Structure formats: C-alpha cells, structure tokens
C-alpha cells in the first residue's frame with residue numbers, strides 16, 4: 256500500500272489496508288497463517304489456544320508454529336512477504352491466564368497486541384518492551400481517550416453492525432469524533448464486507464479496516480460447516496443484536512437463535528455480572544450453537560479460501576478507487 260508511512264512499521268506494506276480480526280474459537284493457526292500469507296495482518300485470541308490440564312501451553316506451540324511457517328514463506332517468497340500477525344488479549348478480570356499469556360507473547364516478540372474488554376498499562380508496557388505495538392478496541396470516544404491515556408498506540412473503533420460485541424454508534428460519528436483529537440493508527444471494525452466498504456473506511460478517516468465475519472466462511476476457519484453455510488445464506492436482515500448470550504450486547508445470526516428454539520425478536524436481557532470471558536469460558540449447553548456475525552456478510556456468496564477472499568477485497572478496493580476518481584475528475 257502506498258501512503259502508509261505515517262503508521263508504525265508493523266502496519267505498513269500490507270497488500271490492502273486491512274487487519275483480519277480475532278474470532279473466538281474460529282481463529283486458529285491455519286487461518287492466521289493464511290491471512291498473513293495473503294498480505295493482511297492475521298490475528299487470534301490467545302484464549303483460543305487451550306491445552307488440557309498439566310499439558311504444555313498451547314499458546315507457546317501456536318506462536319512457534321506461526322513464526323516458523325511465516326519465516327519459511329518469507330524465505331521462499333522474498334518478493335511477496337507475509338504480513339505480521341497479532342494476538343488478542345481479553346483484559347477482563349475473569350481471564351485468569353492473562354499474566355501467563357502476556358509472558359508468552361513477550362517471549363515470542365509478538366509484533367501486534369490487540370486488547371479488548373479493558374485497557375491496562377502493564378499489557379501495553381509488555382508489548383512495547385518486546386518491540387510490539389498495542390491496539391485497543393473501543394466502542395465510544397470516552398473509552399478511546401482512556402485507552403490512549405493508558406498507553407495504547409492505536410485504536411480499533413468497533414461500530415454498529417460489527418460481529419461480536421459491537422458498539423451502538425454509527426462508524427461515521429465514531430471515527431469523526433476520535434479524529435478530532437487522535438492522529439495515530441485508527442482501525443474501523445464493523446460490516447466491512449467489500450473492498451468498497453474498506454475504501455469508505457479510509458475516506459472516513461480510518462487507516463485500516465478490521466474485518467471479522469467474512470473470514471468465518473473460509474476453508475481455513477475453525478467453524479462448523481453449518482455456521483459457514485449460514486454466513487453465506489444470510490444478510491444484514493438476518494443479524495440480531497442481543498445481550499442475552501454474554502451479558503454484553505453483540506450481533507448474532509437469526510437462524511442460529513431459531514435453531515436453538517428461541518424467538519430472536521423476543522430475547523430477554525443478559526446479565527453482565529454472571530458472565531465469564533476467561534479461559535474457562537463455556538457457553539451453556541442451550542447456547543452452544545448460537546453463532547456470532549456482523550451485518551456485512553451479504554457479499555459472502557460462497558465458502559472460499561482466505562487467499563480468494565483477500566483477492567476479492569483487493570479487486571473491489573481497486574475498482575472502487577478508480578470509480579471514485581472518475582466521479583471526482
């Protein structure tokens with residue numbers, strides 16, 4: 256990408272200005288490696304690497320595997336090096352593994368650290384100490400200011416329509432309020448389902464798009480076939496915003512709620528106090544097949560490889576840019 260030299264080195268030189276976001280359960284090394292090889296930042300939540308009692312930390316094994324595989328790729332393809340990878344830390348008091356996982360990420364010199372559900376000085380310091388950068392995700396301007404005060408290098412603005420714990424605000428409002436005071440790296444999360452939407456994120460003032468749900472419908476994603484198929488078959492109308500399943504409002508596939516025997520239009524409120532985002536996070540049995548997704552999945556027409564999905568984004572992004580230039584000429 257041209258015009259990215261205002262960004263930290265880890266976010267420069269991407270094929271398109273995009274980070275593939277971390278997805279609980281779904282982001283495993285095969286997905287992350289394919290995303291990085293395709294030229295965009297790949298990522299996973301540290302908590303996805305869960306070893307059995309008394310076993311060697313799976314996170315250690317995953318980080319070694321990702322590094323080795325990307326090194327091999329870079330040696331074989333010096334003209335097309337892989338993008339860096341990122342690890343997501345859930346900075347919530349229920350995450351009892353946080354300290355250990357920070358140590359492992361520090362040991363492996365993880366280049367990009369993504370923090371969610373809390374901003375903590377010591378996590379940012381650990382990232383900086385090993386040469387990494389820290390990006391914190393927020394849903395409003397107040398949390399954005401807090402994150403930067405606590406030492407984050409950049410922000411991920413999670414707007415309405417995002418998969419997972421989406422915020423309620425319009426991306427247009429959120430990005431413009433943050434850009435009034437913050438010139439650093441700013442990523443936009445929520446419904447970036449096409450290259451056109453990615454270009455729109457840049458036009459708004461974001462530096463990069465942060466893309467999640469479309470990667471669920473890829474061959475490399477660790478998701479059930481039924482989940483991948485439902486992403487392909489669904490559109491924005493099929494997304495339901497509810498706090499029932501984790502206590503924090505998030506977006507879910509209507510079909511998965513119906514399949515679980517519930518009425519998506521009459522869901523009770525969730526209770527944040529009883530919720531757990533930690534390493535022992537398990538969904539109650541009745542919610543095992545409640546599937547998360549953002550609204551931007553209308554453009555996902557089939558289950559493809561990550562390489563094909565990133566190719567599509569690049570084609571659309573370039574075409575949208577040309578179209579806009581013609582309009583403005």
Ligand SMILES: Cc1cc2nc3c(=O)[nH]c(=O)nc-3n(C[C@H](O)[C@H](O)[C@H](O)COP(=O)(O)O)c2cc1C
Pocket residue numbers: 276277278279281300343370371392413416417418419420444445446447465466467468469546547548549550551
């Ligand atoms: C199934 C699913 C699981 C997610 N898990 C996480 C997670 O573990 N950590 C996190 O920071 N964000 C998580 N997210 C949020 C995404 O990282 C990202 O903000 C969002 O998917 C972007 O919006 P989009 O899905 O519309 O592209 C998840 C999203 C989905 C759909």
